[in-house]
Amino acid sequence: MADYKIIGAGIQGCCIALELANHGKKVTLIERDKSIFNRASLRNEGKIHLGLVYMNDPTFKTPYLMLKGALLFRKSLERWIRKDSYNLGLSEPFYYLVAKDSFLSADELEAGYQKLQDQFEEWKILNPNWDYLGTRPEKLFQRKPQKHIQNIFGNEVVEDGFQTAELAVDTSKLKEHLSKAVYANKNIEVLHESKVDQIEQKGDHFLLSISSFQQYFTLKSEHVINCAWDGKYVLDHQMGLPLPPELLHRLKYRVIVSLPKKLTNMPSATMVIGKFGDVVNQKNNKAYLSWYPSACRGWSHNIAPPDDWEEAAQGNVPSQLANNLSSEFLDAIDKWYPGISESKPEIIDAGPIVAYGKTDVDDSQSSLHFRSELGFKSVGNYHSIETGKLTTAPMIAVDFVNSILE
Numbered sequence: 001m002a003d004y005k006i007i008g009a010g011i012q013g014c015c016i017a018l019e020l021a022n023h024g025k026k027v028t029l030i031e032r033d034k035s036i037f038n039r040a041s042l043r044n045e046g047k048i049h050l051g052l053v054y055m056n057d058p059t060f061k062t063p064y065l066m067l068k069g070a071l072l073f074r075k076s077l078e079r080w081i082r083k084d085s086y087n088l089g090l091s092e093p094f095y096y097l098v099a100k101d102s103f104l105s106a107d108e109l110e111a112g113y114q115k116l117q118d119q120f121e122e123w124k125i126l127n128p129n130w131d132y133l134g135t136r137p138e139k140l141f142q143r144k145p146q147k148h149i150q151n152i153f154g155n156e157v158v159e160d161g162f163q164t165a166e167l168a169v170d171t172s173k174l175k176e177h178l179s180k181a182v183y184a185n186k187n188i189e190v191l192h193e194s195k196v197d198q199i200e201q202k203g204d205h206f207l208l209s210i211s212s213f214q215q216y217f218t219l220k221s222e223h224v225i226n227c228a229w230d231g232k233y234v235l236d237h238q239m240g241l242p243l244p245p246e247l248l249h250r251l252k253y254r255v256i257v258s259l260p261k262k263l264t265n266m267p268s269a270t271m272v273i274g275k276f277g278d279v280v281n282q283k284n285n286k287a288y289l290s291w292y293p294s295a296c297r298g299w300s301h302n303i304a305p306p307d308d309w310e311e312a313a314q315g316n317v318p319s320q321l322a323n324n325l326s327s328e329f330l331d332a333i334d335k336w337y338p339g340i341s342e343s344k345p346e347i348i349d350a351g352p353i354v355a356y357g358k359t360d361v362d363d364s365q366s367s368l369h370f371r372s373e374l375g376f377k378s379v380g381n382y383h384s385i386e387t388g389k390l391t392t393a394p395m396i397a398v399d400f401v402n403s404i405l406e
Contacts, residue, residue, distance in 0.1 A: 003028070005208060005221040007196050007235065009036035012387040013227035014178045015397035018080035021187035023405060028219070029188060030210065032195040032231070036182060037175040039313055040229055041390065043254055043351035045280050045288050046168040047270075048073050048133060049391040050140055052096055054371065055104055055112040056273055056364060061372035063116050069392035071123065071130040076394030077177075086177040089170030090133060092281040094268040096141070097153055097336060098160040103364045104273050106143070106160035113141045113162065137165035153269065157336040168268065168280045168288070171390075195231075199224060199238055199382070206382065223381045223404075230313075230352040233303050236384045241377055246356040246367050249305040251298025251312065253350040255289045255329045257343035263287075269337060275362040277329075279337050287343065292361065294328040297350070305352050312350035322348035376400050 004020055006013045009031035017027045033039055048070045051063030077086075098106045117140050123130060141162045149161035182188055194212040208219045226235050230249055237243060259266075259281070268281045277295065280288035298309055311317070317325075326345035334341035357368035374388040375396060385400065387393050 003221055004223045004225060005030060005206075005219060006225045006227055007208075008227035008229055008231070009033075009182075009190065010039060010041035010227065010229055010387075011037065011174070011178065011390055011393040012041075012229075012385055012397065013225075014182050015076070015080070015394050016225060016227065016385070016400060017188050018178075018181055018185065019397050019401040021185045022079060023401065025187065027188045028221075029182065029190045030194050030196055030208070030219075031190065031192055033314065034193055036179055036190060036192075040351035040353070042171050042175055043313070043315070043349050044171060044390060045254070045278050045290060046091070046171040046174070046390065047094075047278070047280070048167060048169060049389060050132070050164065050166045051116050052113060052141065052164060052166060053270060053272060054369065055109055056369040057372065059370075059372070060112075060115065062370055063112070064119055065372050065374065066389065066391055067116060067120060068123070069389070069395045070132055071127070072395045072398075073391060074131060074133050075129070076398050079398065080181050081177050087173060088133070088177075089173040089282060089284065091168040091170075092266065092268045092283055094164050094166040094168075094270055095144075095149070095153070096162045096164055096166075097149065097158045097269055097271045098162075099157055099271050099274060099276055099336075100159045102159075102273050103362075109162070109272065110143055116140060132165065133167055133169070135165070140165050152267075153336050154338055157271075163267075168282075170282055170284075196228070196235065199235055201239070201380070201382070224383070226382070226384045227387070229387065230305050230354055232354070232384060237303060239379050239382050239384075241379060241384055243303065244356055244373075246358050247301060247303070248355050248357050248368075249298070249300045249302070250296055250353040250355070251305065251309045251350050252290070252292075252353050253295045253297060253312070253317075253325055253348065255326050255345055256347035257287050257289060257326075257330075257340075257345050259285050259287050260339060260342040263339050263343075266337075271336060273361075275360065277333060279333060279340065286346070287340075289329050289333060289340070291329045291332045294325060294332065296360075298352075301358075309350070309352060313352055315347075315349040317348050317350070376403075378404075
């Protein structure tokens, strides 16, 4: 029987491993961290994108792709996790707030959102079994009067806004359920704290050179699937795949806070479009905060991110930096989410973001506004997976496994 080695046990590696295992394939997950799903997949806002934040893609490929991934997210997960056995900890729905210095106006955003709504209506008819995290919203968005928006969020930073159906999952709960499914599956073996340093093709198989606990060993495999996220391109380059143009690694911090009682029922919110941020009300008196001008602390066009990002990506942040970040986040976000400054910071850590772009998100021409080149590339039985976002990972896993097994 053919064997499959998967490099990287974030959401993409876990989903592909579970899908292959469901087809009776033997899988080895190779993860450099001490536990699976413990890096970028865990340390993000958990938003299951409806496409609303990608209105600056004039081709509209990114919004459509995100919407499709969102409508297949729950359906794909239930291939591997029993429907009655999990709770993803859904957030309060998002308001999309139009900043006064947004480079798309509320009218432009509304036109794009309506285009997305039209696609949503078409897919609902063609695919009656699709849903959005167990819900069937009638409308993806509703533009609200300026007075309504500014009564909630103030008028210092915010000009206009939309109430949306968009939700986030609690990534710690997603980790819990996917990890349980992986460890319980007899067809999946997991190697922890094991880093693939090199891959060589030897005839009809591959040799993977691995370092683990300051020891070195080699694994043989017929199929290699690279889901290594920020470590992916070093291995791709070894296998002859060209590097993408404008390859960019960013290190983005998050702050998890305990909310003051008066904010426990407030909506989640995303500021658009530019160098702004998010508040994700997780409905458990906790909220995820991001404020891009303070959160983005690393920027590299190298083939792999700098080594000194590693500690923050594992949740280890010096206390002085953690205190500075939480203060900056709370002060800046309080200007458009009044009262958030009274929150108590609990977790400050970071995750690397892999994308393509030479300029930052405040440039309307930046390639960072495009996330449509997702899926996989192959050289024989070596496969490199382009995940893109948490939203699309389960859908990509199903499509990929169907493709290679066919």
